[in-house]
Amino acid sequence: MAVVDKTFFMLGIIHRDESCRDRLVKWLNREKPQIITLELSNYGLTFREKMGDYYKQRLEENLKKIGFDRDEHKNRHIVDIRTYMEIPYEYRAVRDYVRDCGGFIYLIDMDIFSLMKLKEIESLINIDNLRTLLTLEDNGMPQSEQVFARLYFEKGIKTFDYTEEMRIRDIHMKDMIWLLMGCHSEKRFLHICGWRHLYDPYNIYGQLNPIKVFIYD
Numbered sequence: 683m684a685v686v687d688k689t690f691f692m693l694g695i696i697h698r699d700e701s702c703r704d705r706l707v708k709w710l711n712r713e714k715p716q717i718i719t720l721e722l723s724n725y726g727l728t729f730r731e732k733m734g735d736y737y738k739q740r741l742e743e744n745l746k747k748i749g750f751d752r753d754e755h756k757n758r759h760i761v762d763i764r765t766y767m768e769i770p771y772e773y774r775a776v777r778d779y780v781r782d783c784g785g786f787i788y789l790i791d792m793d794i795f796s797l798m799k800l801k802e803i804e805s806l807i808n809i810d811n812l813r814t815l816l817t818l819e820d821n822g823m824p825q826s827e828q829v830f831a832r833l834y835f836e837k838g839i840k841t842f843d844y845t846e847e848m849r850i851r852d853i854h855m856k857d858m859i860w861l862l863m864g865c866h867s868e869k870r871f872l873h874i875c876g877w878r879h880l881y882d883p884y885n886i887y888g889q890l891n892p893i894k895v896f897i898y899d
Contacts, residue, residue, distance in 0.1 A: 689870045689871065689893070690859075690863075690871040690872075690873070690890050690891060690892050690893065691713065691715065691870075691871065691872045691873070691892065691893050691894075691895060692872075692873045692875060692879070692880060692887065692892040692893070692894045692895070693706075693709065693872060693873070693874050693875070693895050693896075693897060694831075694875060694876065694877030694878075694879065694880040694894065694895065694896045694897060695772055695874060695875070695876065695877060695897045696827045696828065696831070696876070696877060696897070697770070697772075697876050698762060698765040698766065698770075698771075699827065700765070700771050702771065702772075702897055703771040703772075703774070703775050705897050705898070706771075706772060706775045706776075706874075706897060707775050707778075707779070709895075709897070710775065710776070710779045710783075710872075711779070711783075713870070713872070714783065714870065715785065715870045715871065715872035716784070716785045716786070716866070716869040716870045716871075717785065717786050717788070717862060717866050717869045717870070717871045717872070718776050718779075718780070718785060718786065718787050718788070718871075718872045718873075718874065719787075719788045719789075719790045719855070719858065719859055719862065719871070719872070719873045719874070720772060720773060720776065720787065720788070720789050720790065720791070720873075720874050720875075721790075721791050721851075721855065721873075721874065721875035721876060721879065722770060722772070722773055722789045722791055723789060723791040723792060723793045723795070723796040724789050724793060725793035725796045725797055725800075726789075726791070726793075726796035726800065727769070727773065727789060729796070729800050730767060730768065730769050730770075731769065734767045734768060734769070737767050737803055737807060738764060738767050738768075740807055741760075741763060741764065741767070741807045741812075744807055744808065744809050744812055745760065745812060747809060748809055748812060748813055748816075750812070750816065757815070757816060759815040759816070759818060760812075760815065760816070763806060763807065763815075767803070772874050773787075773789075776874070786866070788858070788862060790854070790855045790858040790859065791851060791854075791855060792850070792851055792854050795847060795851060827877075828898065830842065831877050831896060831898070832898075834881070835896055835899075840881070842878055844878070844881055844883050848878070848879065849884060849886070852879060852882065852884075852886045852887070853886055855873070855875075856886050856887050856889075856890065859871065859873060859890060860889075860890065863890075873892075877896055877897070880894045880896070
């Protein structure tokens with residue numbers, strides 16, 4: 683199979699870190715990609731569109747039952763659950779960009795893994811689990827993720843595992859991008875993914891000649 687000879691960016695982001703949205707919007711407006719793929723599944727988006735508000739309401743009801751006042755207390759674990767049930771900021775940013783500037787969005791992650799994770803949402807928001815989460819250290823995860831990413835990109839120190847699930851998903855997403863490149867010749871491609879996928883130890887994306895960028899650079 684021939685090597686692709688066109689502009690292809692892989693933009694690594696921090697999932698559920700809403701502060702990335704403004705950076706992503708600026709990046710899109712500067713680089714003007716025409717074909718944008720997202721590490722997001724159609725199932726995951728549809729689930730959040732149809733059921734997100736329902737489960738957020740259930741979460742707030744259960745938090746109220748255990749005496750957690752969101753106006754008085756902040757807890758990263760609870761914030762992450764709320765954010766997990768919302769439409770991802772990267773999709774919202776790309777949707778608005780395509781609406782204003784043109785182009786195409788493709789959700790290319792695997793539905794099966796989204797299904798497996800989202801079916802656990804009931805146990806995630808049940809009262810016993812919430813009580814346990816509130817006893818855990820609140821480590822400010824987005825900031826920690828920035829630290830982990832800097833350690834990797836600047837010092838080559840890896841603080842995470844590249845799992846078999848990631849490998850399977852990356853193979854699938856690479857194949858989807860390859861097919862899209864055959865349909866959209868001479869276009870500027872952008873793939874938005876979690877920053878850990880930039881590691882790519884098996885060189886899965888190598889044949890696509892990616893220009894890898896971390897959103898905070």
